[in-house]
Amino acid sequence: MIFDFPIIKNGKMPLYLQLYKNLRGSIRDGRLEAGARIPAIREMKEITGLSRTTIENAYQQLMMEGYIESRHKVGYFVLPLEIAEPPSPDFLVSEDQESYRREGKRVRNAGIDPNSFDFSLWRKLLAQVLREENEELNRSGDVTGEMALKQQLRDQLRRDRGVNCSPDQIVIGAGVQVLLGMLLPMLPKEMRRVGVEDPGFVKAQYVFEDYGWEIVKIPLVDGGIDVKQLKETKSRLAYVSPSHQYPTGTVMPVAKREDLLRWAEEEQGLIVEDDYDSYLRYAGNPIPALQGMDQGDRVIYLGSFSKLLLPALRISYMILPRPLLRAFQEKKNRLTPSASKLDQLTLARFMQEGHYERHLRRIRKIYRKKNLLLTEFLAKEAGDLVSVLGIESGVHLVLEIKREVSLDQIMKKARAKGIDLERIGSVRSAHQRLLFPYSGIALAEMDGVQKDLLEILKGSESDDGANERAESSGDRESKDSKTGK
Amino acid sequence: MIFDFPIIKNGKMPLYLQLYKNLRGSIRDGRLEAGARIPAIREMKEITGLSRTTIENAYQQLMMEGYIESRHKVGYFVLPLEIAEPPSPDFLVSEDQESYRREGKRVRNAGIDPNSFDFSLWRKLLAQVLREENEELNRSGDVTGEMALKQQLRDQLRRDRGVNCSPDQIVIGAGVQVLLGMLLPMLPKEMRRVGVEDPGFVKAQYVFEDYGWEIVKIPLVDGGIDVKQLKETKSRLAYVSPSHQYPTGTVMPVAKREDLLRWAEEEQGLIVEDDYDSYLRYAGNPIPALQGMDQGDRVIYLGSFSKLLLPALRISYMILPRPLLRAFQEKKNRLTPSASKLDQLTLARFMQEGHYERHLRRIRKIYRKKNLLLTEFLAKEAGDLVSVLGIESGVHLVLEIKREVSLDQIMKKARAKGIDLERIGSVRSAHQRLLFPYSGIALAEMDGVQKDLLEILKGSESDDGANERAESSGDRESKDSKTGK
Numbered sequence: 024m025i026f027d028f029p030i031i032k033n034g035k036m037p038l039y040l041q042l043y044k045n046l047r048g049s050i051r052d053g054r055l056e057a058g059a060r061i062p063a064i065r066e067m068k069e070i071t072g073l074s075r076t077t078i079e080n081a082y083q084q085l086m087m088e089g090y091i092e093s094r095h096k097v098g099y100f101v102l103p104l105e106i107a108e109p110p111s112p113d114f115l116v117s118e119d120q121e122s123y124r125r126e127g128k129r130v131r132n133a134g135i136d137p138n139s140f141d142f143s144l145w146r147k148l149l150a151q152v153l154r155e156e157n158e159e160l161n162r163s164g165d166v167t168g169e170m171a172l173k174q175q176l177r178d179q180l181r182r183d184r185g186v187n188c189s190p191d192q193i194v195i196g197a198g199v200q201v202l203l204g205m206l207l208p209m210l211p212k213e214m215r216r217v218g219v220e221d222p223g224f225v226k227a228q229y230v231f232e233d234y235g236w237e238i239v240k241i242p243l244v245d246g247g248i249d250v251k252q253l254k255e256t257k258s259r260l261a262y263v264s265p266s267h268q269y270p271t272g273t274v275m276p277v278a279k280r281e282d283l284l285r286w287a288e289e290e291q292g293l294i295v296e297d298d299y300d301s302y303l304r305y306a307g308n309p310i311p312a313l314q315g316m317d318q319g320d321r322v323i324y325l326g327s328f329s330k331l332l333l334p335a336l337r338i339s340y341m342i343l344p345r346p347l348l349r350a351f352q353e354k355k356n357r358l359t360p361s362a363s364k365l366d367q368l369t370l371a372r373f374m375q376e377g378h379y380e381r382h383l384r385r386i387r388k389i390y391r392k393k394n395l396l397l398t399e400f401l402a403k404e405a406g407d408l409v410s411v412l413g414i415e416s417g418v419h420l421v422l423e424i425k426r427e428v429s430l431d432q433i434m435k436k437a438r439a440k441g442i443d444l445e446r447i448g449s450v451r452s453a454h455q456r457l458l459f460p461y462s463g464i465a466l467a468e469m470d471g472v473q474k475d476l477l478e479i480l481k482g483s484e485s486d487d488g489a490n491e492r493a494e495s496s497g498d499r500e501s502k503d504s505k506t507g508k
Numbered sequence: 509m510i511f512d513f514p515i516i517k518n519g520k521m522p523l524y525l526q527l528y529k530n531l532r533g534s535i536r537d538g539r540l541e542a543g544a545r546i547p548a549i550r551e552m553k554e555i556t557g558l559s560r561t562t563i564e565n566a567y568q569q570l571m572m573e574g575y576i577e578s579r580h581k582v583g584y585f586v587l588p589l590e591i592a593e594p595p596s597p598d599f600l601v602s603e604d605q606e607s608y609r610r611e612g613k614r615v616r617n618a619g620i621d622p623n624s625f626d627f628s629l630w631r632k633l634l635a636q637v638l639r640e641e642n643e644e645l646n647r648s649g650d651v652t653g654e655m656a657l658k659q660q661l662r663d664q665l666r667r668d669r670g671v672n673c674s675p676d677q678i679v680i681g682a683g684v685q686v687l688l689g690m691l692l693p694m695l696p697k698e699m700r701r702v703g704v705e706d707p708g709f710v711k712a713q714y715v716f717e718d719y720g721w722e723i724v725k726i727p728l729v730d731g732g733i734d735v736k737q738l739k740e741t742k743s744r745l746a747y748v749s750p751s752h753q754y755p756t757g758t759v760m761p762v763a764k765r766e767d768l769l770r771w772a773e774e775e776q777g778l779i780v781e782d783d784y785d786s787y788l789r790y791a792g793n794p795i796p797a798l799q800g801m802d803q804g805d806r807v808i809y810l811g812s813f814s815k816l817l818l819p820a821l822r823i824s825y826m827i828l829p830r831p832l833l834r835a836f837q838e839k840k841n842r843l844t845p846s847a848s849k850l851d852q853l854t855l856a857r858f859m860q861e862g863h864y865e866r867h868l869r870r871i872r873k874i875y876r877k878k879n880l881l882l883t884e885f886l887a888k889e890a891g892d893l894v895s896v897l898g899i900e901s902g903v904h905l906v907l908e909i910k911r912e913v914s915l916d917q918i919m920k921k922a923r924a925k926g927i928d929l930e931r932i933g934s935v936r937s938a939h940q941r942l943l944f945p946y947s948g949i950a951l952a953e954m955d956g957v958q959k960d961l962l963e964i965l966k967g968s969e970s971d972d973g974a975n976e977r978a979e980s981s982g983d984r985e986s987k988d989s990k991t992g993k
Contacts, residue, residue, distance in 0.1 A: 036804070044804070052662075053674055129643075134648070136646075137646055142638045146638045146639070153627045158614075158622070159820070161619045161620050161625065161818070161948070162620075187537055189538055197846040197848075198844045204718075208717075226843075233689075235720055281516060316514065334645070335646075335648075335853075358711075363822050366851070
C-alpha cells in the first residue's frame with residue numbers, strides 16, 4: 024500500500040516532516056502522478072496512525088510548495104511536477120538527444136557516418152565470441168585489457184602510426200578520461216603541473232583538474248605548442264596532439280617534435296601524445312606518431328576507437344613507456360577493468376581478420392569525399408564569410424568567421440537546423456572560430472546541410488553581433504563535442 | 509629496413525646512444541628476436557652512415573647490458589630477453605590468468621557459475637539491438653547512461669531493493685571505481701575525509717586515496733560500522749555495505765541504520781551505500797536497501813551487474829540524492845561516457861523482457877545450493893579447523909582459521925590446486941580470516957574442490973605457521989578479488 028510509509032516514531036526528524044518527505048518523494052519519482060488523489064486527513068490517520076495535526080502540517084507544507092492542491096469538498100490531489108519544481112535538470116539527456124526531442128530533429132552532422140559501420144559483420148563476430156569464449160566471459164577481464172586485443176593493437180599501431188611498443192606496454196580502458204584517471208595518480212606529486220595546448224582538448228584538462236593538477240595553457244605557434252613557453256612554465260608534463268592538433272587541425276613539424284622530445288629529456292619530463300584521429304589524413308604524407316621518434320621513454324601515447332569505429336563502443340588505449348611500467352605494476356592491483364571484455368574480444372577478432380584495415384580504408388574514402396565537397400563549397404559560396412582551417416585530416420573543419428558577429432547566434436540558428444557547431448576557445452578569444460564536425464552527415468544529405476549552413480552564415484551578417492556577444496556568459500570554454508573520445 | 513633507424517645528427521643525444529636505444533628498443537619489443545643476427549660493424553657503417561667508433565660504443569653498451577652477444581668470427585646476436593632484463597613485470601596478465609599459465613590450471617572457484625548465463629539469449633538480444641538501433645549506435649551515448657536502461661533499473665531496484673528514485677537520479681558507468689571518480693570531485697573540498705568499514709572494500713578506498721581524501725578505518729561492531737567512532741572522526745562521508753558487509757557478510761541491523769542516517773543528518777553528511785550483491789540472500793527476510801529508508805537525501809547508492817550477470821560486461825550504477833543533481837549537472841559537461849552503449853541497450857532489453865528477473869531467480873537457486881553444500885561439508889569435516897562466517901548471502905564464505913597457522917602457506921597451497929583464497933584484513937589482524945569465493949565452482953566439481961580444500965586446511969596443521977607468518981611483508985592489505993565489481 025503506497026501510503027503506508029515507514030515512520031520512525033522516536034527519530035530526531037519530526038513526524039510531519041517524515042510524512043511530508045515520503046509524500047514528496049512519491050510525487051517526485053512518479054509513483055504519485057499528477058491528478059492522483061491523496062487520502063483525506065481522516066483516511067490518512069487510519070493508514071498511518073499519525074495525529075490529525077501531524078498530517079495537516081505535512082499537507083500544508085506540500086500545498087505551500089506546490090506539490091498538491093486541496094479541492095474544496097473533494098480532497099487533495101497531486102499537481103503536475105512543473106508547478107512544484109523548477110524545470111528538472113537537463114542532465115538526464117545528452118545535448119544531442121535533448122535537442123532532438125525538443126525540436127523534433129536529429130543532429131545531422133555529429134557521430135560517425137551512418138553508412139560506415141558494418142553492423143552485420145560485427146554481429147557475426149560477437150556471436151562467435153559468445154559461442155566460443157564462454158569460459159573467458161564468465162570471469163572478469165584483465166585490468167590492463169585483453170591480451171588478444173593488445174597484440175592486434177601493437178601490430179596495427181606499428182604499421183599505421185610508427186608506434187614502437189610491446190603488448191605489455193598497452194593499457195586498455197573505457198575512454199581517454201578513464202585512462203588518465205589511471206595514469207595521473209601514478210605520477211610523482213611534484214610533477215603536478217601540466218602544460219596544455221591552447222586551444223586544446225578540455226575534457227582531458229578536466230581530469231587533470233579533478234586530480235588537483237595545475238594547468239598551464241600554452242599558445243600554439245608554428246604548428247604546435249610553444250616549446251619555449253612550455254619550458255618557462257617549469258612543468259614536467261605536456262599534453263599535446265602533434266599529428267592533428269585538436270581542434271585547430273595543424274600538424275606539428277618535425278623540428279618542433281624534436282624540440283619537444285629534447286625538452287622532455289632535459290626536464291626529466293613526460294609527454295602525453297593524444298593521437299585521437301590521425302588515421303584520417305587526406306593530404307600529404309602520413310604523419311607518424313611522436314611516440315615512434317621517442318628514444319628516451321618520454322612519450323605516453325593515447326588513442327581511441329570511438330571516432331574511427333563505433334561511438335557505442337568504449338575502447339581506448341594508452342601506451343606506457345617502459346620506466347612507468349614498474350609504477351603501473353604497483354598501481355595495477357588497485358584497479359578494476361573498465362572496457363567491456365566482450366567488446367574487446369570482438370574487436371580483437373575484427374582486427375585479426377583484417378576487417379579493421381578495410382574499415383579504415385573505407386572511412387578514409389568517405390570522409391575525404393565529404394571534406395572535399397565541403398571545403399570546395401565553402402570556398403566557392405562563402406569565401407567572403409569564412410576561412411576554413413584544418414582541412415587536411417580528421418572529421419571536422421574549423422570555420423573562422425571573417426567579421427565581427429555573434430557566434431552564439433550562429434550556433435543557435437545552426438542548432439535549430441540540426442547542425443551542431445561549437446565555439447573554439449573562450450568568448451574573449453581573438454579569433455572567431457567554430458568547430459564544424461561533418462562525420463555524421465550522410466552523403467545524400469550533404470547538399471541540404473551545405474545549403475542550410477550557407478544560410479546560417481549569411482543570415483548572421485544582418486545581426487547585431489556585438490550586442491549578442493556581450494550577453495554570453497564570461498570566459499566560457501568550448502564545450503568540446505568529443506564525448507566519444 | 510629494420511636497421512635503418514632515424515638518427516638525429518645535431519641532436520643533443522650522442523649518436524652512439526641513439527643507435528643503442530634504437531637497437532635496444534627493437535630487441536625489447538620483439539622486432540629483433542633472440543638469435544637474430546645484428547649487422548657487423550662494417551655493414552652497420554654502410555647502413556647508417558655512422559662511424560666505426562659510434563657503432564662499437566653502441567654494441568659495447570648492448571653487450572654489457574646483456575641484450576646481445578658477440579660470437580667469435582661469426583658476428584653479433586640477440587640474446588633472450590630474460591638475460592638482459594629482470595623478469596618482465598607480471599602486470600600484463602591478471603593473477604588468474606597468470607596462475608593459469610604458470611601452473612597449467614584454471615582457477616576453479618572465482619568468476620560466475622559456468623552454467624548460469626544464457627549466452628544464446630544474450631546473443632539474440634545483441635543481434636536485435638545491432639539490427640534495430642543503428643542510428644543510436646552511430647552516435648555516442650549519454651554520459652549518464654542510456655535512458656532505456658535507467659528506466660528498467662529504477663523499476664527493478666524499487667521492486668527488489670526498496671530503492672526510491674527517478675531515472676534522472678541514476679548514473680551508469682563502467683565500474684564502481686569509474687563512478688566514484690565521477691562523484692568525488694563533485695563533493696566539497698572540506699568534506700575530504702571518509703569513514704570506511706574495517707575490513708572493507710579496499711578498491712573503493714584506493715579511489716578516495718587517488719583523489720587525495722583522508723581515509724579513516726572504523727571497526728565493525730554489532731553488525732556494522734561503529735557509528736559512535738564514525739562521529740568522532742568528524743568525517744562527513746561514510747562508505748558502507750549495510751545489506752551484506754564486504755567481506756565479513758554481516759547485515760547492518762535496523763537500529764544501526766537509523767543511527768547512521770541520523771549521523772548523516774546531524775553532520776550534513778552523506779553515506780555511500782555499496783549494495784554490491786544483496787540480491788543473493790539465502791536466509792531470513794530480504795534486507796531492503798538503506799537508500800529506501802533515507803528521508804533526508806543522504807544516501808548515494810552503488811550497484812553493479814558484474815557479479816550477478818556477466819563479469820565481461822562492465823555496467824555499474826550510482827543513484828544520486830536530489831541535492832547532488834545540480835552539482836552533477838555542472839560536472840556532466842566535463843565527462844565522457846564509459847559503459848558500452850551496445851551492452852547497455854542490450855541489458856535494457858534483457859530486463860524489459862523479464863529475463864533479468866528469471867536470471868536472478870536461477871542464480872539464487874544455484875548459489876544457495878553451493879552455499880549449503882559447502883557450509884554443511886565444512887561444519888561436518890572441518891569444524892575443528894575453521895569457523896564459517898557470512899553464510900547467509902553472497903557468493904563467498906569467510907573461513908576463520910581456528911589455530912595459529914600461516915595464511916600465506918594455506919593460500920599458496922590452495923593456489924597450487926587452482927583455488928583462490930584471500931586474506932581478510934592486514935597480516936597483523938587479530939583474526940585469521942580467509943575469503944573463499946565459491947561462485948565459479950561448477951556443481952559437478954564441488955566434490956573435488958571440497959576434498960582439496962579439506963586437504964589444504966588439514967595440511968596446514970603440520971606446518972610451522974608462526975615462521976612463515978613472520979616472513980610475509982608488513983601490513984599488507986587484502987588483495988581484494990572483486991575486480992569485477
